Amino acid sequence: MRDIANKSLKLNNDLDRYVEQALEQGRPVKIGWGRAGDERPKDGEFGVMTHLPEGARVLCLGSLGDCVGAANRGGTLTLRGDAGSMLGAFHHSGKTVVEKDVGDKAGFGMKGGEISIHGSTGDEPGYSMTGGILLVRGHSGDRLGCGMSGGSIVVMGSVGSEPGIGMTGGRVIISGSCPPPPDGVEMRSIKKTEISEFSKLLDPMGLSLNDDALVLEPTGAVLSTVEETEVFISEGFENISLYPNEDSLSDNSPLDHYTLLVQDGADSGGALLKIPWIMTCETTMGSEKWKGVDSPAIVRTKSRENDLLLVGKNEFCDAIDHVGNCSGIVFDITDFPGLNDAEIEGMIISLRSRMSGNSIILLRGRIDRIERLFRLVMDLELDGAVVNSATIGGTRLASSLPKIGLSAKAMGMSETGKFVMIEVLQQPIAEDLIIAVASGCTALVSPCPDGDLSAKINELTVGIRELMREIGVDRIERIGRRNLRANNFDTAAISGLRLVGYDRPLKMWLDLR
Template sequence: MREVTTKSIKLSRDLDGMLSEALERDLLVRIGWGRGGDEKPKKGEIGAITHLPPKSRVLLLGDLGECAGAMNRGGSFTLQGSSTSMLGAFQQDGRIVVEKDVGDRLGHRMTGGSITVQGSAGDEAGAGMLGGTVIVRGHAGKRVGAGMGDGTVIVLGSVGSEPGVGMTGGRVVIAGSCPPPGDGTAMRGIDASEISQLSEHLEPLGLTLEDDALVLVPSDSAPTVAESPESFVAEGFGSIALVPSNTDRLSDHSPLDPYTLLMPLGSDEGGVLFPIPWLVECESAYEWGGGMAAEQPALVRTSPRASDLLLVGESELVDCASFLSGCAGVVLDLASLPPLNDAEIEAVLVSISSRMPEDSLVLLRDCVDRVDHLFRLVVELDLDGAVIDAAAPGGGRAASALPRIGLAARAMNLIEQGRHLMIELDESPSAEDLLIAVGAGCPVIVAPPPEEGLEDLLSWLDSTLRGWMRELGVDGLEKVTRRNLRALDYDTAAISGLRLVGYDRPLPMWLGN
C-alpha cells in the first residue's frame, strides 16, 4: 500500500471518530493544527473528508488530492488550501468552500448543495451535475458545465473552449470572457431577475454580477442522446462438459468439502465462506429466511448481512456509507461509474474502505471486454480480486470469456498472488456451471437468484454438486481444473481454448497458450 494511501485511510478513520463527538456537542472539527495551535498542514491525502453527515462541520488546512469532500451528505467543509481533481464530486447536499485553486471536474455529478472556489478551477467544472450551485471566483478551464442536466455554475472569470457542451439542463453564468459555446448550447445575456436571484449566493461572499454577464443554456436543437447497446450473455456454459481427470470415483461415504473460502489478501482473519460457490446478486438479502439461504453470501446494494458483499456503483456511492461497517466487503462497479483515472478510483476506494474493518474484502467489477485494464487496477491498487461480467454488447458467449480471463490473470500473476476472480452470469447457475467456472479459475459465480424457490435451488445445487464431485473423483472444489473441462463442439473449442471432446486436446491454434 502506498504511503499516501495509508495516510489517507488514517485521516478518514480519525475523522469518523472525531465527528461522532463533534456532532453531539455541535463542534467544529479542525484538522491541520497541533494541540498548541501550530500549523501541521495535510499534503496530498486522497479521498479525504468524504461522506460528511448532515450538520457536521470540518475545517482543514493543507493541499488535498483527488475526491476531497466527495459524496457529501449535508456537512460543511472548508479547505484552507487547494485540491486536485473531483473536489465535491457526487455531492448530495451540504456546503464546500475552497480558498485556493482546484483541479479538473469540480463538483462532478453533484446533485445538490453548494461549492465555492475562491481561486480557479481546471477543466470540466460542474460537468454532469444534476443539481446544486458551483461558484468559481477565478477562471475555469475548458468544457465547463459539460453534460450538466440541472443546477447552476457561476464563473466570475474567463472560461476555456467548448463551455456547456452537451448540456441538457441547468445554466452556466460567465462574468468574464467566453468563447463560442459547445454543441447543443445557446448563449444569451443575463436577465435582471437572474442577477437578483443569484445575488443570494454571491452577496454573502462579497461578490456581484454585472449586467454584461453571459448565460449558457441548452439550445432548442440539442444533440441526440447516445443510446448504449444492451449487454447480455447470449450463451452460457451449455457447450462445455465435465469429465473425470482420473478413473477412480469416490465412494458414497467419502468426505467432501464443497465449501469455498475467500480470504482478504495477506490476512488470516475475516473472509467469506461459501457453502455453494455462488454469490447471489440481489437488491438485499436481509429478509431471507432460515435454511441454506441464511448461510449463502449475496452481492447486495443495500442492507447487507455480515456475510454479504456490498455492490457500489454511482447510485450507491453516497448512501453506501451507512452500510459499510456491517458487510464482509465491497465490490466497486466500474461499469456504472463515469470514466475515472487510477488516482480517482483509488480515492473512491480509500473513502469506502476506511469505513470498513481492516479484514474486509475489496474488489473491482467490470465487463470482460476490459479485463486487462481491470486486472491491472487490481494489482496496482493492491486489491483482493475482481468480478468479471461475461456480458458483452450485442450478446457475449460465456465460453469465450474463459480464455480472456485466464490469459489476463496469468499475465498479471493474480492466482499466485492470492487474488480472487469471480465470473458474472445473467441467470441462476446449475451445478455444472459452478464446477466449470471453478475449473476455469473462477472459484465463485455471481448471478441473480430465481424469481422464486431460492431455498429449493440451493438444496438441489448442494446435492448435485456433491454428486458431481464424487463422479469426478475430487473431494474438494479446488481440485477441479481445466483438465476436467471439455468443449462439446469445434466452435466452442475454438473460442474457449478447452480440450475438444473425443480429441482430448486443445485445437492447434491454442497450443502454447
C-alpha cells in the first residue's frame, strides 16, 4: 500500500508540472503512454489528478483507485479505464469522463460541472451533491442520490434499492427500471421540457430519454435542513490540582516551555509553540489582533508559514491554494462520516503532494471515537491527532485524560513520536495547559480569545513559568501524571489520577496496570 501511495504522490507532483507547461502551450496532458506512444497504463494510483485548474486537459490510461479527479476546478479529465470510489468528489466545475465502471460514491459532495460515466457505478452515486450533472450510461447501485440537495443525476440503466433516500433537493432521472422510492421521495413521469433540457447533454453521445423515463424528487414533507447535534463540555479541569516535586526551582533557573511540531526525524520545517497552546480561527492574515503575534494557529483559510490549515468538507476544494504556505494540515475526519480508510487517505494524498516535504499532517476527531482516530494516524503514517473533547452528552475533561492516554499507549502513539493535542471550547488558564501536558498531550487547542491576544499569550507564559518553578521542572515535557492530583473521589474515579491526600490512584485503576 505504501508503494502505491508513493506512486500516487509522484504522479501528482509530475502532473502539476505537466499541467502548468501544457496550459502555457495550449495542449493536453497524456498520462499512461510512453514517449513513443506505447501504452503504459497506470495501476491503482489514488488521490490523483485532483484540483485541476480551469482550462487544463488531462487524458489518462489505466485502472485507478479511490478519490480520482476530486475537486475539479474547471479542467477536463478523461479516464480511459476504470476508477474506485469517490470519483469526482467535491467536483466544482469543468468536466470528468470515465469510459468504464467506477466504485461507490461517485460525485460525492459534487457542487458543479459535469461527470459522465460510460459504464456503471457502485452504491451511493451523487452522495450529498449540491449542484452539477452526474450522468451514468450504465446501471447504478443502491441509494442513488442519497442526501443530495441540488443538481441532477441521469441514469440510463437500472438502479438499486432506496433511490433518492434523504434527498432534499435536485432531480434524479432514471431511464431504466427503478424500485419504489423510500419515504420523502416522490416518483413521477418525465416532462417533455425535461426531455428537451437533457437532450443537449445526451445527443452528442447518441443517447436520448423517452417518455417512459422516471423522475425522483423530494416531497414537500422533507425537512430542508438537518441541524447538527450540539456537542459541549460539562466540566473542565477545575477538580484537578498540581502537585510539586521534592524541591522548587530558583527564580533565575532557565526554563524551557517550547515545543517543536515537526515530522519525526526531520531537521527543519514544522511549527514552534512557545507555550503549549494553539488557537483556532478563520484566518490570521489581515487581522489587527494577530499583528505582531507569531504564535501558530489552526486556520481555515489564508495561512501563514507557521500556521496549520484545517481541512473539512467546506475547505477541501480551496485548500490547494493554501497548503503550500503552511506548516501542515489538520484533516477533520468528523466532517466525512461514512468514509473508509482508503477514501480518507486518497483525500490526504491529493493535498500532501502539494505540500512541502517537512509539513506535518494531523487528523482531527472526537474523543468518543478516539480508537479509530489513533488507528488511522498509525495506519496512514501521519504525524498526530487533535482530539476534540466535546461530546453530545457533555464531557468531563478529567475523564478524557485516561481515555487519551490508554488509547495512545495501545496504538503506540508515544513510542513513535506522534503528537496528541486536546481541543476544548473555552479559553484556557496556565494550569489547564500544564495539566494537558502532564497528561501526555503535546498542546491544548482552543478558540482564539476576543480580547488582546498578545496580552493573553504573555499572561499564560508568565503563569506557566511560575508553575514550572513551583513544581520543580525546568523543561515542560518533564511534567507528568505524578504532578497531578484529583481533588475529590469522583474525579479520581473517572480520571485515574492520584487522589489528593491519599496520593495513590484508586484500586480499580491499579488493576488495569
